[in-house]
Amino acid sequence: MTRRGRRVGLPFPALLLAGIAIAFFALPLVGLLWRAPWSSAWTYLTEDTALTALRLSLVTSLCATALSIVFGVPLAWLLARVDFPGRGAVRALCLLSMVLPPVVGGVALFFALGRRGVVGQYLDEWFGITLPFTTAGVVVAQTFVAMPFLVITVEAALRQLDPRLDDASRTLGASRWYTFRRVTLPAIRPALIAGAVLAWARAFGEFGATITFAGNFPGTTQTMPLAVFLSLETNPEEAVVLALVMIAVSFAVLAGLRDRWFGAAAQPAGAAT
């Protein structure tokens, strides 16, 4: 213990506290594993409810991640690079859903995009688009809570980037768009991956905004977190199994991307070969 501590370079109290923190994250997992009904687990897993919910969760969370990238990267670029009046207020507005209780976010989305909502009534009237209680609604709710994670990560990376890289590219004859694709984007790639993973993780675990805005219909809007919540009331054993499935998927993604994510984000882009 002492030798290892010396090698890591942390004083003993810090190691102890870090150890407690690890236990704090590990214990709930142990609790779930301990209560898991291993004998009947397979039955629950192959049930339609579980598979449908899992598939829906994967599809919607990936869609939300894609939308977060498409809209979030330009937003991060705007916040990082363009000095406009009220930038602080705009940033606060765009990051608000990180701190807002998701249920409140869902209600707010409903008032905005619901069939009677500020914008929703026109979506319905002019285009026949209805978002609440649809799979698209799930994606909207997930994007609403997940995109800020990508924006905040990418904006930080853009701020750290030497703006003269853009200048160099422009003086070499590259347009703004070419510069963005060939210089800016590759330089922030580690942060983009990290931000996308965070956003995906948040979307995959989304519950409050989804259930308020999109409801809880098996097959169309019942994602894994909703299925877990629902089965807690009817069949706690099934809830535990579903929860473990979610944990397994999330853990696999986070652990699998760990090196590229943290490793690449910690060192300058050029050092990675």
Added chain:
Amino acid sequence: MTLDAQIGLQLGSLDLDVELRAAPGEVVALLGPNGAGKSTVLRCLAGLVPLDRGCIEIDGVVVDDPAGDVLVEPEARPTGFVFQDYVLFDHLSVVENVAYGMRARGTARREARQRAHEWLERFDLADYAQQRPGALSGGQAQRVALARALATSPRLLLLDEPLAALDAGTRANVRRDLRRHLAGFDGMRLVVTHDPVDAYALADRVVVLESGRIVQTGTLAEVTAHPRTRYVADLVGVNLIVGDVVDGVLTTPSGARVVIADASDGRTLATIRPHSVLLARGDAVVSSARNTWRGTISDIDRLGDRVRLVIEGELALTAEITAAALDDLDLRPGDDVHASVKATDIEVAPA
């Protein structure tokens, strides 16, 4: 092919008002203290900072004219830019860095690579083509930056402190290489520097900038002989002497001998600060100074309490003494003097 620029710009506390011209094939050094606006002038010329007032014309084409509502984007200007500490693209290999400009201008990948390899060949970088810029030395990185800028065939090349990022040991060699490579380019070149040695080695003409204004222009010899401000006198107006060193003695092309300390043999650039030159009348001067030259005062220039004397003779020199010393010695143009300099007061660098 000419440059004709009138640059008017308010940027923070910097109030820039500069008129700048360059003739075809000319190398102009822009000298000045930090914050004088040197780099901003380059950024204006490249189109990275738009003008508030004035006009920039390159090769007869107006690229910036706020009054006429003309502003050509940086990518459409015939300018190349070598940044301070080079700003290479770390995520691209060396050859991709050099090919970048051609690719951005629509050259096919194969052809761009082919031509980038030719540039690397010319800059002695062929062995580093596949490496990342992070693995290069300062001098190599500078050559890559120069090749990258020249590969787009600019008509006006802008170099921002191209030697500032280098340590003293490699600086002289890189300066010599840079001069050789710049000589092979026939467009106009504008070099920002705060080191008169760089200006001497690289430029035909110097423009001295202070607080956003041009205080003096001319050849370095003219500026040294008649500096108009304290800054120009102290930092720009130094005696630069080139010659060959053998056994600690530098011999100039005109045959003057200069004893120097700690210099290895070969072509050398010696810097003598005017205030380290001692002047004496009469014949027999005995002192610890290793160097004494005879000469005639050809010009006297007062600058506040200090006086600059231009001395013609074995070694043309500019000396700086106080007005009181001038009065004591009663020196006038045409008088013969002995000028002496301690060998240890002479700074040397390989030329």
